[in-house]
Amino acid sequence: MYRYDDYDHALVRERVAQFRDQVARRISDELSEEEFLPLRLQNGLYMQKHAYMLRVAIPYGTLSSRQLRTLAGIARDHDRCYGHFTTRQNIQFNWIELAEVPDILERLAEVEMHAIQTSGNCVRNITTEAFAGVAADELLDPRPLAEILRQWSTINPEFLFLPRKFKIAISASGEDRAAVQMHDIGLYLYRDEAGEMCLRVLVGGGLGRTPILGLQIREGLPWQHLLSYVEAILRVYNRHGRRDNKYKARIKILVKALGIEAFAREVEAEWEHLRDGPAQLTLAEYQRVAAAFDAPSYETLDDIDLAFGSQLAADAEFARWCSRNLQPHKVPGYVAVVLSTKPGVDAPPGDVTAAQMEAVADWAERFGFGEIRIAHEQNLVLPDVRKRDLYALWNAARDTGLATPNIGLLTDIIACPGGDYCALANAKSIPIAQAIQQRFEDLDYLHDLGELSLNISGCMNACGHHHIGNIGILGVDKGGSEWYQITLGGAQGMAAALGKVIGPSFSAAEVPEVIERIVATYLDYRELEERFVDTVGRIGLEPFKERVYARAEVPA
Numbered sequence: 001m002y003r004y005d006d007y008d009h010a011l012v013r014e015r016v017a018q019f020r021d022q023v024a025r026r027i028s029d030e031l032s033e034e035e036f037l038p039l040r041l042q043n044g045l046y047m048q049k050h051a052y053m054l055r056v057a058i059p060y061g062t063l064s065s066r067q068l069r070t071l072a073g074i075a076r077d078h079d080r081c082y083g084h085f086t087t088r089q090n091i092q093f094n095w096i097e098l099a100e101v102p103d104i105l106e107r108l109a110e111v112e113m114h115a116i117q118t119s120g121n122c123v124r125n126i127t128t129e130a131f132a133g134v135a136a137d138e139l140l141d142p143r144p145l146a147e148i149l150r151q152w153s154t155i156n157p158e159f160l161f162l163p164r165k166f167k168i169a170i171s172a173s174g175e176d177r178a179a180v181q182m183h184d185i186g187l188y189l190y191r192d193e194a195g196e197m198c199l200r201v202l203v204g205g206g207l208g209r210t211p212i213l214g215l216q217i218r219e220g221l222p223w224q225h226l227l228s229y230v231e232a233i234l235r236v237y238n239r240h241g242r243r244d245n246k247y248k249a250r251i252k253i254l255v256k257a258l259g260i261e262a263f264a265r266e267v268e269a270e271w272e273h274l275r276d277g278p279a280q281l282t283l284a285e286y287q288r289v290a291a292a293f294d295a296p297s298y299e300t301l302d303d304i305d306l307a308f309g310s311q312l313a314a315d316a317e318f319a320r321w322c323s324r325n326l327q328p329h330k331v332p333g334y335v336a337v338v339l340s341t342k343p344g345v346d347a348p349p350g351d352v353t354a355a356q357m358e359a360v361a362d363w364a365e366r367f368g369f370g371e372i373r374i375a376h377e378q379n380l381v382l383p384d385v386r387k388r389d390l391y392a393l394w395n396a397a398r399d400t401g402l403a404t405p406n407i408g409l410l411t412d413i414i415a416c417p418g419g420d421y422c423a424l425a426n427a428k429s430i431p432i433a434q435a436i437q438q439r440f441e442d443l444d445y446l447h448d449l450g451e452l453s454l455n456i457s458g459c460m461n462a463c464g465h466h467h468i469g470n471i472g473i474l475g476v477d478k479g480g481s482e483w484y485q486i487t488l489g490g491a492q493g494m495a496a497a498l499g500k501v502i503g504p505s506f507s508a509a510e511v512p513e514v515i516e517r518i519v520a521t522y523l524d525y526r527e528l529e530e531r532f533v534d535t536v537g538r539i540g541l542e543p544f545k546e547r548v549y550a551r552a553e554v555p556a
Contacts (some may be wrong), residue, residue, distance in 0.1 A: 052096040145223065148227070166234070435511065454515070
């Protein structure tokens with residue numbers, strides 16, 4: 001993984017010192033809260049319902065064991081012994097004292113981490129899939145270009161005060177596991193017929209109040225022009241994006257207003273002034289960054305491990321876990337392992353305790369090469385595990401509460417913190433997620449249902465990505481009461497889709513029964529081995545609406 005150079009170290013430490021002074025001035029009332037607001041947001045510090053929340057950047061979702069242990073220490077010393085991993089591959093601490101923030105940032109700087117640009121109207125954390133560099137279906141490793149984007153966008157003065165927050169994702173696999181079409185800029189990395197690295201560029205994607213899938217603006221962009229082309233897009237957005245209404249300030253609104261053809265012409269005209277300038281990447285620079293992502297010292301192994309096969313045959317629980325929680329690896333004899341943070345009522349989705357973080361850091365060293373990934377589904381990933389070590393890892397993860405065999409199933413719920421923490425939320429997310437998980441706790445039933453995603457957001461900001469869940473749940477306010485709107489048919493990946501609202505919203509008590517009726521309808525109509533999202537696409541919403549709303553009263 002990438003290690004800081006002298007410039008990175010200096011930049012982060014200077015930011016810590018600067019913010020330490022700003023915090024002292026706020027505590028002494030030399031700065032008002034209004035004056036302090038933009039300063040704290042630049043350092044990832046939010047005021048939530050009960051306390052400050054600090055969001056720490058995890059660039060493209062990659063951590064070392066040392067960094068994860070530091071996050072565990074922060075959770076133990078400055079929070080309530082846990083952290084919350086987000087759909088942006090970051091971590092949030094929800095119970096932070098303002099006076100302690102500079103010390104936290106200093107601890108982060110010591111392990112090459114920070115909270116810069118995790119908030120504010122700037123380029124946010126660059127994301128990619130959690131299996132980058134190891135996925136069996138990967139065309140190229142996207143991490144070097146993700147890191148180059150990170151370096152270029154961090155405290156880039158031209159783009160620190162955009163009309164609204166800005167998100168970029170890059171993917172380079174046969175399957176898009178980075179939700180690229182839902183980003184302000186989405187990038188697909190591939191090789192053209194001549195074997196050269198190229199980029200397909202999408203713009204104008206996003207969820208929130210107005211969900212839109214990104215549209216292609218460029219095909220076959222040579223990788224050397226990555227920064228200049230992204231810069232051209234950002235300049236057009238910075239120039240024309242609305243600043244009078246934050247609900248209409250995202251780039252997707254500008255693209256929709258201008259039309260993709262007109263927007264593309266603006267970008268191409270801007271790019272003509274930039275394409276051969278200093279932003280053009282050189283092979284030497286790419287190789288400098290890419291060297292940090294060289295493959296570790298893998299053993300030469302047979303892809304068929306007899307001991308592993310025997311363990312699968314002897315232990316049905318282990319076999320079930322392996323059927324859901326493993327991802328194929330490009331190196332024979334290895335797999336990537338997904339550790340579920342969704343045990344049900346025992347913990348909210350994405351929450352990981354300090355003790356669990358320390359355990360995962362230990363496993364990353366014992367069973368891999370000291371690296372951990374954060375998936376945008378809020379789970380943790382060990383990217384390089386030998387098949388022969390899986391049984392030992394599974395036993396350790398089971399003892400630690402991180403071995404629920406539900407990846408990609410109904411209870412692998414994506415959920416924002418919702419009204420329990422967030423001041424923006426209209427409704428709670430966590431109790432709804434846990435009520436659904438409790439209703440569907442039968443693992444045999446879950447596995448029979450097969451692949452089915454359910455995402456929950458507590459408000460229209462869509463931090464829980466409810467629009468792209470096969471089943472989406474959105475918290476809405478009705479006269480001061482919490483209600484929940486249901487969408488069906490959303491999907492991420494190459495065949496991305498936005499869910500459609502089925503009808504009037506439901507009370508919190510009704511939601512688990514409504515989900516049960518939706519699932520029952522799916523079981524009635526599905527064809528052999530047909531996924532939920534495919535059944536919805538084939539039969540439409542009406543059968544689900546009839547089942548859900550044809551009742552005198554849904555029991556509490």
